[in-house]
Amino acid sequence: MKFSSTSSRARRGLAVLATATVLGGVVYGLGPAAANASSHREAPLVAADPAIDNTDLYAFVSPDRPDYVTFIANWQPFEEPNGGPNFYPFATDAAYNIYVDNDGDGKPDATFRYTFQTIDKRGNDTFLYNKGPVNSIDDPNLLVRQTYTLESSFNGQPFKTRIKDAPVAPSRVGPASMPDYGKLRDQASITLPGGWKSYAGQADDPFFLDLRVFDLLYGGNLSEVGQDTLAGYNVNTIALQVPFKDVALKGDAKRNPNIGIWTTTDRGRVRMSGQPDASDNARRDRVQVSRLGNPLVNEVVVPAGLKDAFNSLSPDKDAGIPAVVQRVTDPEVPRLIESIYKVPAPAAPRNDLVEIFLTGITTKAGGPIKADLNSQLNNADVDASKFRPSEMLRLNLSVPVSKNPNRLGLLAGDQQGFPNGRRLTDDVVDIELQALEGAALTGKLVDALAAGDKVDANDNAFSDKFPYIALPNTAAVNAKAGKTGAAPAPAPSTTPAAFSNKDSTASTVGYISAGVGAAVVVMLGTAFLFVWWRRRTMVPADDTLPL
C-alpha cells in the first residue's frame, strides 16, 4: 500500500492515539515510535543512486567488422519509459570505465573512461525534459541534454582525450516528443579517429530473463516463469568499438587473442581532513563504487558479507581474498538445488568454477577442463609468472563470428558465445538452467528446470549495426495490460551439447569437445540463481525490486 502524503495524516495518527488513550491506556507499549522526538539532523541513508549501478557487460567480435571488438556496458536498470518528467541522466560526478586486461595480471592494460556533463536549460519554470518535439540531437526543444568526454589510457600511460562534448542520446520520452528516435540514435553513434565507434545513451535493456526463477531461493516455484521481467524497461548504455590491435597484448591479436574485460563506476575521493594524501596517486584518488565482469558473479563468487568489499576491489586483489576463492570452490547454489529438486550437488572443491570465473578456460592453470579457450595464459607473449586469477569476462578474439549464433552459446557448440565473451543474444540464464538439466555428471535432467526460465530471446530485436542494441521502449511498462512475455525463441536448443550429435567446430585456439561444453554447462548451472538477483533486485529503497 502506498501512503499518500497528506497534511491530515499526522493528525489522524494522533487521533488514533488519543482514542486509545481514552479507551484506557492502550497506547502503552507502542514504543517511542508512536510520537516524534525533537528533530535532529537526519540524512538519507539508502539514497537513490541508480545511475552508477552496473547491470550487464557484453563483449563480442563485431559481426559487421570482424577486426573490431565491441563492448556494451549497461547501467541503471528498470528505467520506466513513461515519459513526462522522468528521464535518466548519467551521473555527472562519476566516471564510467571499461577495462581490458590482456596479460592476465588483473590490472588494466587499456582503460576507456567516460565522464558526463549536463546542460540544463529548464530554469525555474519547468521540470519537463523537453518543450516540444525533439527532431535532432541538438534540438533546442530538448531542455536537458548531456554530453560526454571519452579518454583512454594504454599500458599505464597518461589518459588522452579521444573526444569531448560528444552527444548523449536522450531518454526517449515518447513518440510525440521524439518522433524519429532512430535519427537521434544515429546522430549519437559517432566514429572517432582510429576507427573507433562510440555511443552513449538510452537503449532497451537487452537482457532477457524471468527474474522469478530467483524466487526459488525464497520458497517460490518455477510455475510462473515465461515472462521477460525486463521487457519494456530501458537502460543507459555505453557502447564502444575498437580495433583488436588497440586491446590485444603487444597489439598482436593473432599471437595474443585473449582479453579480459570488466567495467566499473567510480567517484572522486573526498577527504574530511581537507589535506590530500601525498602518497596517493591519481588512481587511488578515485573510489570504485560498482564493478561488473561476468554476469554470474555477485552471489556466486562473492560471499554475502563481502559483496560490498568485492564492489570496491580491483581484480588483481580477488585471489588474495580466501573467502572469494572458497565461495567459488564450494558454492551454495548446488546444495539449494539439491534440496529442492533432489539433484545431487557436484562434489567440492569446484576447481572447474575457478576456471570459469577466475582464470579463463585453459589447460595452463591446473584446472580440470581439458581445453584452451579464453585465458590470457594462452596468449603467446604472456608472462605466466605475473598471472593472477581474477574475476572478469574473458573473450578470445580469434573465434570467428558465428553465422548462426546459438542462444545457448558454448554449451550448444557455438564457441563465440558465453562464456567466451557475451553476445546480446546469449541466453545466459538458460545456459545455466540447461547446465542443470545437462547434469553431465549425473546424466539426469531436472524436469522442473527443463524449460529454463521460458524466456529465450529479448522482446525487442537487436540491430545488425553499431551499437546493435534495440531502441528504447516508449510504452509504460506498468500500464501494459497482460504482458505476455518474450518473442518466439530463435530455434531453441533444449539439448545440451553433451547429449547432442552435433560436433563443436574447430577453432583457432583448439577443439572444444562436446564433453567440455557440458562440463562448462554444469559449472555454470551451479551458479545461475543468484546473479541478477543481486544486480537487479537487491538495491534497497530503490525501484529495482522486481515486483
Added chain:
Amino acid sequence: MRRPLIYLGVPVLVAVVLLLTGGVLGGHSRPAAAPVAAPTDRLADSIARAQDRLRTLPKDWRTWAALASAYVEEARVTANPTYYQKAQGAAQQSLTLHPDGNVDALVALGALANARHDFAGARDQARAALAVDGYSADAYGVLADAQTQLGDSAAATDAVQRMLDLRPGLAAYARASYDLELHGRTDDATALMRRALDAATDPHDIAFCRNQLGELAWQRGDVAGARREYTAGLAADATSVALRRGLAQVDAADGHLDAALAGYADVTGRAPTPGYLIEYADLLRLVGRPADAMTQLSLADAAVQLFTANGGVDGLATASLDLATGRAADAVTAARAEWARRQHVDVTDTLAWALHAAGKDAEALGYARRVAGTGARNASYAYHLGAIEAALGQRDAARADLTRALTTNPYFSPLEAPVARQLLTKVGS
C-alpha cells in the same frame, strides 16, 4: 520510566484533543499542485514493490530488510513516526527468517534506533553490522549518525571518512557536510552539499540537499540565499516539511510575519514535533498572541509526554520546552540527564543555557565555552556564550561573542536576536 499515557493527566488530553481538532492549527494550505505529473516517487514505489513481493514471497528476508530501511526513510521524509513501527516489524521479520550475518537487517535496525534517538543502541547495531561486513557503507552511515549525536566527534568523523572511502555519494556527502558544519567549516560543508545536489535525482533527495544548503546559508545570515534554496527545494518536493519550515523561518526574518505564521501552522499541523511547536510559539509571542503561543507549548508538552510515556528519551526536547515555559530548574535537570547520555554540541549548548536561566552562570560558562571550542559557527551558540559572560560581568568577552553572534546571522532568532542587540548595547557602553 514507562507509564501508560492515561496517567498523564487532563491537561495533556486537552492538548491532544486540541491537536486533533485542528482548530488551533490554522489553515493547512498546501502548495498548489504542479501543472504536470511530478517525477516518480522512488521511495513510495520501492515500498509498494517490496510489499507486493512479500505477499507472494513472505520468506524473502532481504526484501523484508529493504522494506524496513525504506520505512525509516519514509518516516524521515514524511515526518510520520508511525512508519517506525512498520520498520521495526519488517526488520525483525528479516532477522527471524535469517538470524545470522544479516547485515541488511542490522543496518535497518540501526537506522531506526537513530531515528528514535536511541543513539547508543544505533551505535551497537552498526558495530554488529560492521563485524559481519566491514565494507558496508550503510553501516558506517548508521555509526556516523550515532557517534555524531553521542558527541564523539573523532569517532564520527572517522566513520564518515570510511563511508566516503567506500561509497561516495549523496548519503556520505550529507554526513560529511554536517560533520564539517559542526567543525565550523561552513564553506566546505556547502561545497559538499552542492556536489550532493548535483548528483541527486530523486525529488526527496533534492529536497534534502536544498534544505541543508538553505540551512547553511541561513547560518551565515544569507537570508536571500536560504530562501532561494528552500524555494527550489519545494519546487522539487512540495510536501517537504523541513523546507516549509525553512521558508517560514526566512519569512519571519524578512518581516513577512503572516506568511511565517501560516507556514508554521502548516508545518506543525503535519509534523507536531516539540521543536517546530516551540518555534511557532516563539513567533506567536513575537506578534503579541501569548495565549496562542501557550496553546502551541501545551501541544509541545503533549508531544514530549507522548514520546516519553512510550519509552522514548529526549531530554533535549524536554529541556527546550522547560526553557520555553520558564521552568529553569526542570530544564537544568533534563539537560543534565541528556548530557550524561550524550555530549552533542546542541545538548551542551542547551545545558549551558538552562544553567544560565537558573542563574548558575559560573557553571554555565564552562559548557558554553566547550561549545565554542568545537568551532561550530552558530549565532545562537555565540549569543548564549555572550549572555552568560555578560551575566558574569565579563564585558569584553561578552561584547566579542555577542558581536560574533550578530555578524554570523543577525536574524538567528526572532525573539533572541533583538535581546542580543540590547545586551550588546548594554555591555558595549
